[in-house]
Amino acid sequence: MSKWHLIIDVALCHNCNNCFIACKDEHVGNDYPGYAAAQPLHGHSWIKIEQTERGRAPMVDAAFLPTMCNQCADAPCVDAGGGAVQQREDGIVVIDPEKARGNKDIVASCPYGAIWWNEELQLPQKWIFDAHLLDRGWAEPRCAQVCPTGAITALKSGDDDMARRAGAEKLAVLSPEFNTRPRIYYRNLHRFTHHFIGGNVLTQNDGALDCLAGATVRLLRDGAPVGEAVTDAFGEFKIDGLEGGDEEYLLRLTHEDHEDLEQPVRLKQSVFLDDLQPKRR
Ligand code: SF4
Numbered sequence: 001m002s003k004w005h006l007i008i009d010v011a012l013c014h015n016c017n018n019c020f021i022a023c024k025d026e027h028v029g030n031d032y033p034g035y036a037a038a039q040p041l042h043g044h045s046w047i048k049i050e051q052t053e054r055g056r057a058p059m060v061d062a063a064f065l066p067t068m069c070n071q072c073a074d075a076p077c078v079d080a081g082g083g084a085v086q087q088r089e090d091g092i093v094v095i096d097p098e099k100a101r102g103n104k105d106i107v108a109s110c111p112y113g114a115i116w117w118n119e120e121l122q123l124p125q126k127w128i129f130d131a132h133l134l135d136r137g138w139a140e141p142r143c144a145q146v147c148p149t150g151a152i153t154a155l156k157s158g159d160d161d162m163a164r165r166a167g168a169e170k171l172a173v174l175s176p177e178f179n180t181r182p183r184i185y186y187r188n189l190h191r192f193t194h195h196f197i198g199g200n201v202l203t204q205n206d207g208a209l210d211c212l213a214g215a216t217v218r219l220l221r222d223g224a225p226v227g228e229a230v231t232d233a234f235g236e237f238k239i240d241g242l243e244g245g246d247e248e249y250l251l252r253l254t255h256e257d258h259e260d261l262e263q264p265v266r267l268k269q270s271v272f273l274d275d276l277q278p279k280r281r
């Protein structure tokens, strides 16, 4: 049977928080017996937008990451719930608001921190993919409906088809090392998880410094190519999706009118290299 999935494009999220607000609007003060008890007004973020910044001026990249329950196919919360947490046939994981009462262990069972504790009701709670609306015929959850940039797409798909699509379209899940098989996929997740090397390239032109367009920048790690870019009209380049963690890279710059230039780069976090200047031949 096909299951519900989300594809979230990190590059399209502008941090407007409409999805967060729609979830609040849907659940604060509203009980949905069998699905979820009311969400408290404060303290819970069943949909939460994380943020990060990479680089520095003039090459800064801010990225926003909508997070929520991943509707995992192998969900530890189901195992911890003792019958109070169910995975439905359509893949949506629901915490029964009656059976789960008082069971705080369910909160700790989620490696993603996607379950919130409702102190007043003594209940573990989370985003339920708006299962109560889908069961009434809605075509998508409210977060997808209200997103003004189209960053969130909801779809039903078999797990194998979804895995093939993920491979073909370079989709990724959060923290795959948890081995829970999330059904929330991300496009452009490298904007949040990886780093870039950028810079600008200058040249002497009749005694004045000028931008050097059309220079090829290649990046190598342990002698193997890992990225390539060509400088634009401003002499700028950016190679993204790189592993950080103090990795050592070699940057090799070539241009037909200039001598090759090589520079080692140690990458902990995204960097911008100022004013690379290859010599004219
Ligand atoms: S509604 Fe869309 S653009 Fe706005 S925060 Fe949510 S995912 Fe991002």
Ligand code: SF4
Pocket (backbone or CB within 6 Å): 068, 069, 070, 071, 072, 075, 076, 077, 078, 093, 109, 110, 111, 112, 113, 114, 115, 126, 180
């Ligand atoms: S993200 Fe957490 S709460 Fe959601 S299904 Fe996975 S383990 Fe359960």
